[in-house]
């Protein structure tokens with residue numbers, strides 16, 4: 533395969549405000565992770581968004597779609613179940629646009645998430661941690677019955693979530709690469725996989741493999757879900773996925789550390805899980821581009837100690853905490 537010249541666009545552009553500055557994230561080649569010279573692994577750095585996660589794109593899409601459809605009425609509070617990142621992104625956007633926000637979140641997420649949400653002025657309702665994100669969805673559903681008070685964008689069922697990727701993330705990647713052998717992302721709401729997957733299949737055909745990184749059942753990885761847990765988000769069309777590969781909590785942490793030590797990428801734990809799957813696919817092919825998503829940066833996970841823990845002690849980490 534011919535080597536492609538690197539396309540450097542040193543200025544990230546000029547924008548009217550921080551909400552407009554969402555997206556246009558860098559695509560970075562990770563040479564040390566590639567097992568073969570002909571296989572190029574690329575990280576789409578969604579951690580470069582204003583609040584540090586891919587969910588800035590989704591939150592903007594959810595709110596602007598509701599605005600266009602006139603769904604947010606005067607006096608409405610925006611309400612959303614979230615394991616953290618969507619809440620933080622919504623909190624930033626709602627504070628910019630002047631909407632009150634309540635998020636329903638499991639009570640065992642890292643304290644940085646609570647601080648960030650409060651920082652942007654959101655109100656938090658905690659759901660039982662042992663029920664994970666499904667518990668948060670159930671609680672938010674009940675509260676949202678009061679439709680005079682609340683508008684719930686509901687990222688798990690709202691087409692504006694995958695559309696943020698179909699119209700944003702995927703075209704940005706296609707601007708840089710003419711060929712993609714595999715696109716790898718984590719499975720949370722499914723928005724990243726569905727939106728990018730649909731666009732890549734349309735533009736590149738069936739030869740572009742769409743691969744989901746899924747946590748093992750009972751081994752929570754912050755931001756990801758096991759489809760075996762009994763809830764399949766309505767936006768997910770399983771037939772769009774070519775492969776679904778399980779990753780253990782242990783491997784997710786080990787690969788989060790590898791991203792840091794081998795490539796200097798300070799990412800959250802779901803990105804470690806996704807990188808692990810990307811490298812596994814890289815081992816199966818002889819040449820081509822593999823793109824994976826770095827969903828968020830590592831700042832929100834610092835209190836877990838996972839970046840400094842000796843690697844041989846990872847086995848003993850408390851995996852009931854949501855990394």
Ligand SMILES: Cc1ncc(COP(=O)(O)O)c(C=O)c1O
Nearest residue numbers: 617720721722723724755802827
């Ligand atoms: C850290 C992190 N990784 C991955 C995902 C999964 O992305 P998606 O919801 O698009 O499937 C999420 C979603 O919340 C997340 O917060």
